[in-house]
Amino acid sequence: MNHKTMTLDEKFKALEANNAPGQEIRQNLGDINNIMLGDKLGGAAVDFSHGDVDAFPPTPDSDTAWKKGFRQGGSQAYTEYRGSAEVRNKLAVRLAKFTGRSINANSELIITPGTQGALFLALGASVTVGTKVAVVEPDYFANRKLVKFFGGEVVPIPLNYKGSQLHNSPDLNRIEEAFKNETKVLVFSTPNNPTGLVYSKNTITKIADLAAKYEVTVIVDQLYSRMLYSGEIYTHLRSCNIQPKNLITIMGPSKTESLSGFRLGVAFGTSKLIERMECLQAIVSLRAAGYNQAALDTWFQEPLGWMESRIKEHESIRDELLDIFKTAKLYTASPQAGSYLFPQLPSLSVDLYTFVRLLRYQANVIVTPGSEFDPACKDSIRLNFSQNHSMAVSAANRIVKMVEIYKT
Amino acid sequence: MNHKTMTLDEKFKALEANNAPGQEIRQNLGDINNIMLGDKLGGAAVDFSHGDVDAFPPTPDSDTAWKKGFRQGGSQAYTEYRGSAEVRNKLAVRLAKFTGRSINANSELIITPGTQGALFLALGASVTVGTKVAVVEPDYFANRKLVKFFGGEVVPIPLNYKGSQLHNSPDLNRIEEAFKNETKVLVFSTPNNPTGLVYSKNTITKIADLAAKYEVTVIVDQLYSRMLYSGEIYTHLRSCNIQPKNLITIMGPSKTESLSGFRLGVAFGTSKLIERMECLQAIVSLRAAGYNQAALDTWFQEPLGWMESRIKEHESIRDELLDIFKTAKLYTASPQAGSYLFPQLPSLSVDLYTFVRLLRYQANVIVTPGSEFDPACKDSIRLNFSQNHSMAVSAANRIVKMVEIYKT
Numbered sequence: 001m002n003h004k005t006m007t008l009d010e011k012f013k014a015l016e017a018n019n020a021p022g023q024e025i026r027q028n029l030g031d032i033n034n035i036m037l038g039d040k041l042g043g044a045a046v047d048f049s050h051g052d053v054d055a056f057p058p059t060p061d062s063d064t065a066w067k068k069g070f071r072q073g074g075s076q077a078y079t080e081y082r083g084s085a086e087v088r089n090k091l092a093v094r095l096a097k098f099t100g101r102s103i104n105a106n107s108e109l110i111i112t113p114g115t116q117g118a119l120f121l122a123l124g125a126s127v128t129v130g131t132k133v134a135v136v137e138p139d140y141f142a143n144r145k146l147v148k149f150f151g152g153e154v155v156p157i158p159l160n161y162k163g164s165q166l167h168n169s170p171d172l173n174r175i176e177e178a179f180k181n182e183t184k185v186l187v188f189s190t191p192n193n194p195t196g197l198v199y200s201k202n203t204i205t206k207i208a209d210l211a212a213k214y215e216v217t218v219i220v221d222q223l224y225s226r227m228l229y230s231g232e233i234y235t236h237l238r239s240c241n242i243q244p245k246n247l248i249t250i251m252g253p254s255k256t257e258s259l260s261g262f263r264l265g266v267a268f269g270t271s272k273l274i275e276r277m278e279c280l281q282a283i284v285s286l287r288a289a290g291y292n293q294a295a296l297d298t299w300f301q302e303p304l305g306w307m308e309s310r311i312k313e314h315e316s317i318r319d320e321l322l323d324i325f326k327t328a329k330l331y332t333a334s335p336q337a338g339s340y341l342f343p344q345l346p347s348l349s350v351d352l353y354t355f356v357r358l359l360r361y362q363a364n365v366i367v368t369p370g371s372e373f374d375p376a377c378k379d380s381i382r383l384n385f386s387q388n389h390s391m392a393v394s395a396a397n398r399i400v401k402m403v404e405i406y407k408t
Numbered sequence: 409m410n411h412k413t414m415t416l417d418e419k420f421k422a423l424e425a426n427n428a429p430g431q432e433i434r435q436n437l438g439d440i441n442n443i444m445l446g447d448k449l450g451g452a453a454v455d456f457s458h459g460d461v462d463a464f465p466p467t468p469d470s471d472t473a474w475k476k477g478f479r480q481g482g483s484q485a486y487t488e489y490r491g492s493a494e495v496r497n498k499l500a501v502r503l504a505k506f507t508g509r510s511i512n513a514n515s516e517l518i519i520t521p522g523t524q525g526a527l528f529l530a531l532g533a534s535v536t537v538g539t540k541v542a543v544v545e546p547d548y549f550a551n552r553k554l555v556k557f558f559g560g561e562v563v564p565i566p567l568n569y570k571g572s573q574l575h576n577s578p579d580l581n582r583i584e585e586a587f588k589n590e591t592k593v594l595v596f597s598t599p600n601n602p603t604g605l606v607y608s609k610n611t612i613t614k615i616a617d618l619a620a621k622y623e624v625t626v627i628v629d630q631l632y633s634r635m636l637y638s639g640e641i642y643t644h645l646r647s648c649n650i651q652p653k654n655l656i657t658i659m660g661p662s663k664t665e666s667l668s669g670f671r672l673g674v675a676f677g678t679s680k681l682i683e684r685m686e687c688l689q690a691i692v693s694l695r696a697a698g699y700n701q702a703a704l705d706t707w708f709q710e711p712l713g714w715m716e717s718r719i720k721e722h723e724s725i726r727d728e729l730l731d732i733f734k735t736a737k738l739y740t741a742s743p744q745a746g747s748y749l750f751p752q753l754p755s756l757s758v759d760l761y762t763f764v765r766l767l768r769y770q771a772n773v774i775v776t777p778g779s780e781f782d783p784a785c786k787d788s789i790r791l792n793f794s795q796n797h798s799m800a801v802s803a804a805n806r807i808v809k810m811v812e813i814y815k816t
Contacts, residue, residue, distance in 0.1 A: 008536050008684070015687040022486055023690075025493075054481045063478050066699075070471050070669065074462045077669030078430055085433075113521055113671070113693035120692050128416050129537065129559070142691045149691060151537070151559075261478065261485030263521070263697035276416070279423040282431075283550045283557060284528050285521035289671035289697050291474075 006151075014148045019353065020141065021049035021368045021384075024360060032361050035354060037405050040362050046395035047366040051339060051386030053258040056310065059302055062259055062295045069294025077290040082278045083111025084293050094300040095268060099222075099249060100239030107271040110278055111296065113288045115223045115252035115265035118277075119187075120146060120284070122219045122248045122267055125276035126185050127152040134178045136170050136188040138195065138342070138373030138380075140221060143187050155183050161195040161333045161342075168333075169203040172210075179214035186211060189221035194342040194373045194382035196335020198228070201235040208237055211244035217273070218244045224338030226307065227256040229315050232336040238269065246270045248277075253299045255339070255386070256310065262292040314339050317385050321396045328400040339386040342370065343399075345379050348406045352378045355406060363398040414559075422556045427761065428549065429457035429776045429792075432768060440769050443762060445813050448770050454803035455774040459747060459794030461666040464718065467706045470667055477702025485698040490686040491519025492701050502708040503676060507630075507657060508647030515679040518686055519704065521696045523631050523660035523673035526685075528554060528692070530627045530656045530675055531595065533684035535560040540591040544578050546750070546781035546788075548601045548629060555595075563591050569603040569741045569750075576741075577611040580618075587622035594619060597629035602750040602781045602790035604743020606636070609643040616645055619652035625681070626652045632746030634715065635664040637723050640744040646677065654678045656685075661707045663747070663794070664718060670700040722747050725793050729804045736808040747794040750778065751807075753787050756814045760786045763814060771806040 006014075017023050024047075069076040076084065085105070092105035103109055112118040119142060127133055129151030135143050136157045147154050155178045159170045170188065179186075186207070190199040199207075211218045220237050228234050238249050252265030265288075267277060281287065318335060325332040325343045332343040348355055352369050359365045359381075370380030381399075385392050414422075425431050432455075477484040484492065493513070500513035511517055520526040527550060535541055537559030543551050544565045555562050563586045567578045578596065587594075594615070598607040607615075619626045628645050636642050646657050660673030673696075675685060689695065726743060733740040733751045740751040756763055760777050767773045767789075778788030789807075793800050 006536070008534070011536060012533070012684045012687055015684075015691065017489065017687050017690040020489075020690055022694075023488060025488060050486055052482055053485050057481075058478075063475065066474070066478075067471065070466075070474075073465070074460055077461050078458055080431060080433060081425065081428075113697070116691070117693040125420070126416070128414070128419060145691050149688075261698035263693060263695070263700075276420045276423075279420055279425050280557075282425040282428055283423065283524070283553050284692060285525040285671060286430075287671070289521070289700055290669035292671075292697055292700070 011149065015145055019369055019372055024049060024366050027357065029357055029361055032357060035350060036358060036362050041364070041398050041401060043364050043394055043398055044391050045364040046387055046391050048383035048385065048387065048395070049366045049368050051255060051258065051384050052388060053260060055388040056258050056386050058258045058261070059253070059298045060306065062262070062298050065295045065297050066291055069291040072294070076294055079287055079290050079293060081282045081287050082274070083288060087111065087293050087296050091266060091296060091299070095251070095266065098300065099236040103268050104271070108274055109266060109268040110274050110281065111288045111293055112265040112267060112281065113285055114254055114263040115221065115250055116142060117263070117288070118250040118252065118265040118267040119143070119221060121277035121280050122250065122273065123147060123187065124150060124280045125273050126217045126219070126246070131185060132183040134175060134183045134186040138370065138377055140189050140193045141372040159192065159195070159197070161192065161197045162331065165336070168197050169200065172203065172206050175207065176210055179210055179216050183216060185217045185219065187219040189223065191224040191335070191337035193224070193338070194340045195333045196338045196340050197333065198232055198234055198336040201233065204235040204237050205240050208240040208244060209242050212242050215245055217246035219248045219250065221250045223250065223252055224255055225251065227311055227314060227339065228337045229311065229318070234337065246273055248273055253296070257299065259295060262295050264288055264292055264296055313389070314386060317387070317389050317392055320393055321385055324393065324396045324400060328403065330400070330403065339384055341383045341385055342380050343383070345381065345403055346407045349408050350406055356381065358406070359399065359402055363402050365395045365398055419557065423553055427777055427780055432457060432774050435765065437765055437769055440765060443758065444766060444770050449772070449806050449809060451772050451802055451806055452799050453772040454795055454799050456791035456793065456795065456803065457774045457776050459663060459666065459792050460796060461668060463796040464666050464794050466666045466669070467661070467710055468714065470670070470703045470706050473703045473705050474699055477699040480702070484702055487695055487698050487701060489690045489695050490682070491696060495519065495701050495704050499674060499704060499707070503659070503674065506708065507644040511676050512679070516682055517674060517676040518682050518689065519696045519701055520673040520675060520689065521693055522662055522671040523629065523658055524550060525671070525696070526658040526660065526673040526675040527551070527629060529685035529688050530658065530681065531555060532558060532688045533681045534593045534625045534627070534654070539593060542583060542586045542591045542594040544596040546602055546778065546785055548597050549780040551595050567600065567603070567605070569600065569605045570739065573744070576605050577608065580611065580614050583615065584618055587618055587624050591624060593625045593627065595627040597631065599632040599743070599745035601746070602748045602778070603741045604746045604748050605741065606640055606642055606744040609641065612643040612645050613648050616648040616652060617650050620650050623653055625654035627656045627658065629658045631658065631660055632663055633659065635719055635722060635747065636745045637719065637726070642745065654681055656681055661704070665707065667703060670703050672696055672700055672704055721797070722794060725795070725797050725800055728801055729793055732801070732804045732808060736811065738808070738811065747792050749791045749793055750788050753789065753811055755816045757816050758814055764789065766814070767807065767810055771810050773803045773806055
C-alpha cells in the first residue's frame with residue numbers, strides 16, 4: 001500500500017465517542033469513590049448533554065403527521081433518496097422565506113436523517129483525502145471528526161467569544177489566511193455550538209465575500225437559528241448579496257422543535273453538492289425514514305404563539321443560569337440564541353474528564369467536556385439548558401457547589 | 409497533494425444513482441417517442457424496483473409500537489448511538505435463536521438506519537484506502553459502491569446461479585485465491601440479491617473456514633433470510649463451528665415485514681467492529697430514529713401464522729411469474745428465498761437502459777437493470793415481486809410482450 005493514509009485503527013481512534021453527548025452510559029466510572037471528596041449531593045438527575053423533550057415536548061401534532069404519513073403507505077415509505085417531492089415543495093417555500101433567498105425544491109434541497117445526517121453528507125460531498133477544511137474552534141464536535149474521517153486536514157480557526165458582543169467573531173484574518181493557503185471548505189455553526197454566539201452581519205458578509213473571492217465551499221449549520229433571544233439579529237449567509245459559488249445551509253427540527261426522535265434535517269443550496277449528497281445518501285441509509293418525513297409538514301407551521309412562548313421559556317432559564325454562574329464567578333458567554341451555555345471553570349484538583357465523571361456520580365448532573373468542541377479547551381463544560389426550569393436551576397447550583405469542592 | 413486518490417468528481421461518478429431502484433423519477437426519458445415501436449401497452453403501473461408495502465402492509469401493530477415509543481418520550485428519542493438498550497436486550501435473544509449463536513446485547517449488536525445503514529457502517533468499519541474487498545457479482549448494488557467510496561479495491565467473485573441448485577455458488581476457488589492475495593474483507597448477501605440464491609451449507613461452511621484461515625473479515629447480508637420457500641434450507645454463517653475472527657451479520661425488517669418506511673436494521677457480531685460502527689454512526693446520523701426503534705418490538709414477534717402466510721403468498725407469485733418467463737423462454741433462476749427475480753433477456757434492438765426506460769414509458773413497468781448488480785451484466789433485469797399478485801402477473805406479461813417487440 002503506497003497511499004499515505006491512516007490505518008483503520010488510527011481512523012477510528014479519531015472518532016472515539018466516549019465523551020460525546022448521550023454516550024455517558026457507556027463510560028466506566030472507574031475508581032470514582034476514591035477520588036470523590038465529601039458525600040453525594042443528591043438532587044434529581046439532570047442530563048445537560050442534550051435537551052429534554054419531556055420538558056419541552058415535540059411540536060403539537062407531529063405524531064399525527066407521522067401517522068398520516070404511515071397511512072399514506074408506499075408512496076411515503078419509498079420516497080426519492082432526497083426525500084418526498086411533496087414535502088420538499090412545501091418546505092422550499094418556507095425555508096426560502098426564512099433564509100431570504102429562493103430554493104428550487106427539485107434540485108437545491110435534500111431531506112436528511114437529522115442535521116447530523118446533513119452535515120455528514122455535506123462534508124462527504126466536499127472533502128476527500130487531503131482537502132484542507134477550515135474548522136472553527138470551539139464548534140460542534142462532529143465537524144472536526146467528519147473532516148478527519150473523510151481524510152481531510154483540519155485548519156483551525158479560533159473563535160473569539162469572551163469579549164464584547166460587538167467584537168465576538170471567528171478570526172477573520174485567520175480565515176483569509178487559510179483561504180489563501182489552499183483551504184477548500186469552511187464549516188461552522190451559527191448560533192455557535194457550544195457558546196450560543198450568533199455571527200454578526202459584518203462577520204457573515206465578510207465570510208461570504210472571502211469565500212466567493214477564494215472559491216471556498218461554505219457549509220453553515222444553522223440548527224438553532226429559530227431560537228433567537230430578545231433584541232438579537234440573525235444574518236443568513238445565503239441572504240448576502242455576494243454569494244460563494246458553493247454554499248450549503250443546514251437546518252432541522254431536532255432542537256427548538258424537539259423532533260430529535262424523528263431524525264430529520266434538511267440541507268439546501270448549490271445543486272451540484274445536493275446531487276452528490278443524494279448519491280451518498282443512497283449508500284448511507286437510502287433516505288430519512290419515509291413516514292417521519294411527513295412530520296416536516298408541522299415545521300415552520302407551528303400554532304400561533306407556540307414558537308414565541310418556547311423562546312421565552314428558554315430565555316428565562318438562560319437568564320437564571322447565567323446569574324448563578326456569574327454570581328459564582330464562572331465566566332459564561334451569554335448565548336444570543338439556542339440553548340447552550342459554556343461556563344468556564346477555575347483551576348481544579350482533578351482533570352476535566354474526572355470532574356465531568358464526578359458531576360455525574362456525585363451531583364447527578366451530566367454535562368459535556370469542552371474538549372469535545374475544541375481539543376485544547378480543558379476548562380469549560382457545555383450545558384444544553386433545554387430542561388425543566390427548576391431542575392436546571394437546581395442542577396446549575398450543584399455544578400457551582402462541585403466547583404467549590406474541587407477548586408484549587 | 410501526494411496521495412494517489414480519486415478526486416471528488418471521480419468519487420461521485422462511481423456513486424451515480426440514476427439507475428438505482430426508486431430513483432427512476434429523476435431519469436430523463438429523452439426522445440423515447442422516436443425510439444418506441446408500436447403503441448403504449450396500457451395496464452396498471454407496477455413498480456418492481458421495490459416491494460409494494462400497500463400490497464403487503466407492515467407488520468400488524470408496528471404503528472402502535474411507534475406511538476408507544478413516541479409516548480415514552482425522551483428516553484426513546486435519545487438512545488445510545490447503537491440503539492435503545494431495552495430494545496437491544498430483547499432483540500439479541502430473538503436474533504440469537506434465529507441465527508444459532510448467542511449475542512451479547514451490550515457489545516455485539518447495533519441498531520442502524522435500515523439494513524443499508526448497517527452495510528455502510530460495516531464496510532466503513534473494515535475498509536479504508538487500499539483495502540482489497542471481495543465482492544460477489546451479481547450482488548446488491550451498494551456493496552461495490554461502498555467499497556469504492558471508502559477507497560477500497562473491488563476483487564470480483566463470480567456467482568454461478570444458472571446451473572442446478574446443487575452446484576450454484578460463488579466461485580470458491582476465486583474466493584480462496586483472493587484471500588491468498590491480501591483480500592481483507594468479503595461481503596455478500598444470502599439469499600442473494602438479485603437472484604434469490606441461498607448459499608448452501610457446504611458453501612457457507614467453506615467460506616467460514618477460508619475466512620478463519622486467512623483472517624478475512626466477513627460481512628454477510630441476510631436481509632431476506634426469513635422469507636424461505638418450501639423445502640429450502642438456510643445456513644447462517646454465524647452458526648458454523650469454525651468462525652472467522654471478524655464477522656458481521658446484517659438483517660432488518662424492511663423487506664419481508666414491510667417496515668422500510670421506518671428505516672431500521674441491525675448488525676451483530678464481533679464487538680470490535682460493532683464498536684467502530686457505533687463511532688461512525690455517531691457522525692453519520694447519530695442513531696436510527698428513536699421512536700422508530702420501538703417498532704423493532706414487533707420483529708420476530710409477529711402474530712401466529714402471519715409469516716407463514718406472507719411466505720405462501722409470495723411463493724405463489726414467484727411460481728406464476730416463473731411460469732410466465734419460462735413459457736417465454738426467458739431464463740430465470742428460481743429464487744429459493746426473498747422476492748427477487750432476475751430474468752435474462754435475449755438480444756434486443758435497443759440497449760438495456762433504453763429497454764428499461766421503454767418498459768417504464770410504454771409498458772408502465774419499472775424494473776432495475778442488471779448492471780446495477782454486476783457491471784458486466786447487460787442482459788438481465790431485476791424485479792421485486794412483492795406486489796399485488798394479479799398486477800404483478802399482468803406486468804410480467806407486458807415485459808414478455810415488450811421483449812417480443814424489441815428482440816432481434
